[in-house]
Amino acid sequence: MRKNYVLLFITLTISFIGFSQSGNIQGKIIDENGLSIPFGNVLIESLNKGIISDFDGSFLMVDVPSGNQIIKVTYLGYADVEKEVTVEGGTTVKIDIILSPITQELDGVLITGYNSGQAKALNSQKNKQNITNVVSTDQIGKFPDANIGDAVKRIPGITMQVDQGEARNIIIRGLAPQLNSVTLNGSRIPSAEGDNRNIQMDLIPSDMIQLIEVNKAVTPDMDADALGGSVNLVTRTSPNGFRVAATLGSGVNTITAKRIINGSFLIGNRTKNGKFGWMLSSSINDNDFGSDNVEAEWTDEFEFFNGADVEEVEVKPYTNVFEQRTYLVQRIRRSFSANLDYAFNANNTIFLKTMYNWRDDRENRFRLEHGILDAEDIEVGDFTITNGVPTRFPVEAKRQSKGGIDSNRNKNTRLEDQRMQNYSLGGDHLFGKVKFDWLASFAKASEERLNERYIEYESEYIINNDNSDTEFPLFTPEDLGDAGLSNFELGEITEENQYTEEKDFNAFANFKLPVDFFNTGDGFIKFGGRLKTKDKIRDNNFFELDPLTSDFDDLTQLPLVDQTDEDYLAGSQYTAGSYVSPEYLGQLDLLNESLFDISDEPSEYLRANYEVKETVYAAYAMANQKLTDKLSVLFGVRVESTKTEATGNEIEDEEDIIGTITEEKNYVNVLPGVHFKYNIGTSTVLRLAWTNTLARPNYEDIVPSIDVVADDKEIFLGNPELNATTAMNFDIMAEHYFKSIGIISGGVFHKNIKDFIYTFQFEDPGTGFDAFQPQNGDSASITGAEISFQRQLDFLPGFAKNFSLMLNYTYLTSNADGIRNEDGEERSDLDLPGTTPNMFNGSLGYSDKKLSLRLSANYSDAYIDEIGGSAFEDRYYDEQFLLDFNASYAFNKGFSIYFDLNNITDQPLRYFQGVKNRTMQVEYYGRRVTFGLKYDLFKTR
Numbered sequence: 001m002r003k004n005y006v007l008l009f010i011t012l013t014i015s016f017i018g019f020s021q022s023g024n025i026q027g028k029i030i031d032e033n034g035l036s037i038p039f040g041n042v043l044i045e046s047l048n049k050g051i052i053s054d055f056d057g058s059f060l061m062v063d064v065p066s067g068n069q070i071i072k073v074t075y076l077g078y079a080d081v082e083k084e085v086t087v088e089g090g091t092t093v094k095i096d097i098i099l100s101p102i103t104q105e106l107d108g109v110l111i112t113g114y115n116s117g118q119a120k121a122l123n124s125q126k127n128k129q130n131i132t133n134v135v136s137t138d139q140i141g142k143f144p145d146a147n148i149g150d151a152v153k154r155i156p157g158i159t160m161q162v163d164q165g166e167a168r169n170i171i172i173r174g175l176a177p178q179l180n181s182v183t184l185n186g187s188r189i190p191s192a193e194g195d196n197r198n199i200q201m202d203l204i205p206s207d208m209i210q211l212i213e214v215n216k217a218v219t220p221d222m223d224a225d226a227l228g229g230s231v232n233l234v235t236r237t238s239p240n241g242f243r244v245a246a247t248l249g250s251g252v253n254t255i256t257a258k259r260i261i262n263g264s265f266l267i268g269n270r271t272k273n274g275k276f277g278w279m280l281s282s283s284i285n286d287n288d289f290g291s292d293n294v295e296a297e298w299t300d301e302f303e304f305f306n307g308a309d310v311e312e313v314e315v316k317p318y319t320n321v322f323e324q325r326t327y328l329v330q331r332i333r334r335s336f337s338a339n340l341d342y343a344f345n346a347n348n349t350i351f352l353k354t355m356y357n358w359r360d361d362r363e364n365r366f367r368l369e370h371g372i373l374d375a376e377d378i379e380v381g382d383f384t385i386t387n388g389v390p391t392r393f394p395v396e397a398k399r400q401s402k403g404g405i406d407s408n409r410n411k412n413t414r415l416e417d418q419r420m421q422n423y424s425l426g427g428d429h430l431f432g433k434v435k436f437d438w439l440a441s442f443a444k445a446s447e448e449r450l451n452e453r454y455i456e457y458e459s460e461y462i463i464n465n466d467n468s469d470t471e472f473p474l475f476t477p478e479d480l481g482d483a484g485l486s487n488f489e490l491g492e493i494t495e496e497n498q499y500t501e502e503k504d505f506n507a508f509a510n511f512k513l514p515v516d517f518f519n520t521g522d523g524f525i526k527f528g529g530r531l532k533t534k535d536k537i538r539d540n541n542f543f544e545l546d547p548l549t550s551d552f553d554d555l556t557q558l559p560l561v562d563q564t565d566e567d568y569l570a571g572s573q574y575t576a577g578s579y580v581s582p583e584y585l586g587q588l589d590l591l592n593e594s595l596f597d598i599s600d601e602p603s604e605y606l607r608a609n610y611e612v613k614e615t616v617y618a619a620y621a622m623a624n625q626k627l628t629d630k631l632s633v634l635f636g637v638r639v640e641s642t643k644t645e646a647t648g649n650e651i652e653d654e655e656d657i658i659g660t661i662t663e664e665k666n667y668v669n670v671l672p673g674v675h676f677k678y679n680i681g682t683s684t685v686l687r688l689a690w691t692n693t694l695a696r697p698n699y700e701d702i703v704p705s706i707d708v709v710a711d712d713k714e715i716f717l718g719n720p721e722l723n724a725t726t727a728m729n730f731d732i733m734a735e736h737y738f739k740s741i742g743i744i745s746g747g748v749f750h751k752n753i754k755d756f757i758y759t760f761q762f763e764d765p766g767t768g769f770d771a772f773q774p775q776n777g778d779s780a781s782i783t784g785a786e787i788s789f790q791r792q793l794d795f796l797p798g799f800a801k802n803f804s805l806m807l808n809y810t811y812l813t814s815n816a817d818g819i820r821n822e823d824g825e826e827r828s829d830l831d832l833p834g835t836t837p838n839m840f841n842g843s844l845g846y847s848d849k850k851l852s853l854r855l856s857a858n859y860s861d862a863y864i865d866e867i868g869g870s871a872f873e874d875r876y877y878d879e880q881f882l883l884d885f886n887a888s889y890a891f892n893k894g895f896s897i898y899f900d901l902n903n904i905t906d907q908p909l910r911y912f913q914g915v916k917n918r919t920m921q922v923e924y925y926g927r928r929v930t931f932g933l934k935y936d937l938f939k940t941r
Contacts, residue, residue, distance in 0.1 A: 021065065021066050022064055022066060022089060023092060023093065024060065024087075024346075025059075025061040025071065025093055026092050026093070026094050027094065027097055028053075028056075028057050028058045028059070028097070029053050029075075030057055030096060030097070030240045031098070032100055032101075034241040036237055036240075037075060037099055038053065038120055038123075038211060039120075039127045040052070040059070040074070040099075040127070041073065041074045041127055042073055044061070044070065044071060044072070046070065047064070048629075052127045052128070055124075055210075055213070060428075062435065065087065066089045067087060068084055068086050069086075069087055070085075071097070075123050076126070077741045078099040078100060078101055078102060079101075091346075092347050094346040119741050120134075121133075121134040121135055122737060122741065122743055125735070125743070126735065129624060129632065129634045130219050130634070130687075131215075131217040131733050133155045133156060133213075133214040133216070134211065134213050135151060135152070148201050149169075151209075153858055154856070155808075155841075156809075156839075156841065157172060157810040157839065158171065158214065159839050159880075164291055164327070164331075164925065165289070165291065165903065166331075168202045169198050170199070171834050172229035173228050173751075174784065175228025177196070177199075178197045178198055178695065178698055179228050179695040180226060180228040180230070180231065181231070182231045183223070183232045183233065184235065184422050184424075184443075185422075186232060187422065187424055187443060187506045188223060188225075191445055191502055192418050193500070194500040194608065195698060195700040196698040196699070197698055197699070200418065203359055203418060204357055204420075205335045208235065208236070208283055208337055209233050210237060212231065214229055214230070214231050215230045215231075217673075217675065218693060219673065219675065220638040220672075221622060223532075224618070224640050224669065224693050225694055225695055227695040227725060227727050227753070235337055235355055236266065236268075237279060237341070238270055238279045238339060239268050239269070239279065240277075241269065242269045242938070243279075243936075243937065243938050245265070245267075246266075247262070247263055247264045247265075247935075248262075248263045248932050249262045249898070249931060251900075251928060251932075252928075252929050253928050255289060255290050255569065256288060258288035258289065260285075260286065260288070261285070262286070264281070264282065265281065265282050266281035275342060275343045277340070277341050278338075279337075280337070280338050281335075282335065284332070284333070285331075285332070287330070287331045287333075289331075289925065290328045290329050290925075291329070291923050291924060293323075293325040293570065294322070294323065294324050294919070295920065295921045296322050296919055297322075298318065298872075299318065300318075300872060302315040302318075304380065304383060305379055313385065316387075318389050318465060319467055319473040319475070322370045322474075322475045324368045325367045326366045326565070327364070328364045329362065330413070331359060332359065332360045333357070333359045335356065335357045335358070336355070339352065346430075347431075348429050349427060349429075350425070351425075351427070353423075353424045354421075354424070355422050356419070356421045358417075358419045359419075360415060360416075360417060361416040362411060362413035363402070363414045364401070364402060364412070365402035366399075366576060367402070368400075368577060369397070369398045369400070370395040371398075372393055372395055373394045373395060373460065389465075391466075392464055393462065393463070393465065395462070397458065397460070398458050399457045399577070399580075400454055400579070401581070402454055403585045403586055404582075412585070412587075414452045414453075415450065418447045419446050420446075421445075423442050423443070424439055425440055426438055426439035433513055434511060434512070434513045436509070437512075438507075438509045439507070441504075441505070442503075442504070444502070445502050446500065448500075449499075450497050451497065452495065452496050453588075454493070455492075455585050456490075456491040456493075458489055458491035459483070461483050462482070463475045463477055464476050464478055472570070472919065473919060485555050485577075488555045490552045493545040493590070495542075495543050495545065496540065496542040496604070499538070500538045506531070508528060509529060510528035511527055512524050512525070512526040513525055516625070518625065518627060522626060523624055524624050525623045526622050526623070526636075528620060529618060529620075530617075530618040533614070533616075536610075536614075538609055541600070541605055542600075542601045542602075542604035543600060543601065544601050545599075547597075548595055559581040559584040560580060560581060561581045562577065569908075569924030569926060602651075606649045607649065609648075609649060610700065611647045612645070612647075612699045616641065617641045619639050620637065620638040621636055622634060630679045631679075633674065633675065633677075635672075639668065639669070639670050639671070640668070640671065640694070642665075642666070642668075642696065643665070644702060646665075647661065648660065648718055651708065662704070665702070669726065671692040673692060674689065674691075675688070676688040683738070684734070684735070685737075686732075686734050687733045687747075688732050690729070690731075691728075692728050693726070694726045695725040696724045697724065697725075697757055700718070701774040702718065713768070714769055714772070715767070715770070716771075717773035718773070719774045719775065724755065725757060728752045731748075731749045732747050740794045745788045746786065746787040748783070748785045749783070749785075751782040751783075752781055753780040754779050755778075756777045756779075757775070757776060758867050759774055759866075760820060762822055763822065777817065778817045780816040780832045782812060784810060784811055784812040786810045787808065788807070789805065789808070790805070791805055792804045799848070802846055803844065804844075804846075804847070806841070806842060806843045806845070807840075809838075809839070809840050812835050812839075814831050816830050831864050833863075833864050833865060834863060836861050837861045838859070838861040839861065840857070840858070840860075841856075841858050850890050851888075855883070856884045856885070857883050859879070859880065862876050862877060862912075863876065871914060873914070874913070874914055875912075876912050876913070880907050881907055882905060884902050884903070886901070887899045887900075888934075897931070897933055898933075898934060901928075902927065902930075903925060908924045909921070909922070
């Protein structure tokens, strides 16, 4: 019997590897410039056999009968191409197929760079089995987006959280940033964030990426940690001939009237025999800007000392803490990439993809903070309550300067050195009928902030609290003399160092072989496995410096800078005043023990330090099969096994380490999925999907740390027993594609979520302190709808046919169960954090042979961002409406100029507490103008 099994295995192996009268066709689809055309439809109509090309235009058809075969390639916006190929048994023939735009068929409508990019994106979307949105490099270049985050926000169902005016954290279909995955060439990008898994999208320049894929319904061969969706960034691949391109530009930020410098360069080629291809690219963006910011905290409690005891008065909500901040920021973003590939023969290719991103973020911050005094320090006569609102009370005022050491790197600023590097080696091979691909990658992300310095002066006086306009609260001194600089005394001088690092190793292997279960056409079985290991550490420290001389006693005798600005974007009513200059702070010799008494302050960093190791083993199997000429199905299952080992500190009295705690957790997720695709016609597609996904807890949340902060009467607890969040997802999407390069689509989706994570605030029964711990909620659901329209308006007369329109809208509704308030009571009618009810993108463009103009709008509705101890304390991210304009003019095929104007609406970042008109933070960035030259030369082989 055993011999029979061996003979059967040998027979099957020979049939797949074997010696047959069929062969293979390996090809690549390129345009007239030699650039790859992704996800093209490749057919042999006589055999009812077809395939979709990869992101780099390559395709492989196996088990093709010997003889002459006619290959047909169809692509929106390009003329169909047929090419005869002679197939020999047991061999692989290699071909290139060149597509040309169908300008003549569009009644004179020009296929511009944007339209060709749009065609590539729409073809990708049309031909994929799963629900996907794609943005090509040509499209990216037609919007004024300096980083990938700003480019991605124009995709339906996506909004972005900003940092200093740049899109950083991605929200897909209402799911918070840590619930989505971002990959580079299929490998997960590590996070430089210390307390979460968020990927800093503003770290990667947009001109280093060839294609952006947003998979909203993942297939079993994709990583499952994509609760909202998965974003795959594809770097530039080597061209089919020589290519060189460069961009040189400048500009100005209106908030600081300081310059912008940007440039990029790429060069690539392929050898005459076509075997070796290479592409080198680099990019730099130097942006000198800033922001104007005010922040507030709101409370509905007021206490004072009545001479014998603390008494509480019932009041309406009022601002008890108010801050005014001025930021001066310089960001230098550099990126380098080298991509190589070598084809040994038609059946075996290897490639190397590398990218190194390095961003310096230099920042000075000047902060004036006012906070109400403790109840014991407020006496009768010190305060006034008008119509239930405290309008006058004593505060502690703090003037703080933030900077760094005086060095060539820090330049008297806080320097945040962020780096992300990725190195991937992979290969594609064909053994008979079995396609085998593999990849091994190493990636590292780090954030280092060395010698970060603060100097702060303090005073106490009575302020008038103006909450007549709750969107712009205002504190003003009752007596200007009391608030004079001479009344401020040194509060503290501090220096801290922070370092966060994540190392990722990924390896995967996939096997794919053709099958045809129902004799209806092409199908395949695909299976494989993946190993992912992560090592995340955070190592911070903090020192307080007490001067041993009297040099710091008088603030007015120190070098000061006046940050008062009549054009302060939050409003001229906000007066900043003067602060210690960053240059003075930077030159202080803080390590000189004759000048300063240096004390370590463990309470400031012990809870933050940790190490987390995570190992994931994954395996999957799936099949894709045509059921009829119109209907196809992809189904399969993915299994992921996760092991985490988290080490944190057990802390007593804020600064004493009792010891370290290490906790392990192991869990397995079985994640089936099915995708149906029905071609109603040649231009209309209906898709249905049922998928299961997950999101692992943030690193900081699973660290088993215990920190008792006695001074603040607070306890912070980690939770290594947190479960991963899981979701069962249902999607329906219909798409109709216009011949004139466009689409109208609509769909609905629903997500059933279990074990979502929130921070539970409660009173510790032993101490009476406020305690904070991440917990799993019970369940949540999201239901939404998307509609999208893109089209060249070729039906209009005359020059108007050169206009194009892009519109998309997403609606979401959600609810979350199992969230408790500070009294332990379950809250009802609560949205899941991050779910934006309404999102909209739109652009109106015009393109002729020389001129291209585009006005672009982006809107996202307000949503709950952070759950507090009660509805009053919930934090919301306010709505945003961004309007951008860009223009370009082509002197010839390779040389053009461009002009961009960003944030025409001067949209601020805004958070509010509980209700919309109660500002917690509002930050303005001003507008940005950039302009420059572009050059692009192609020379096909």
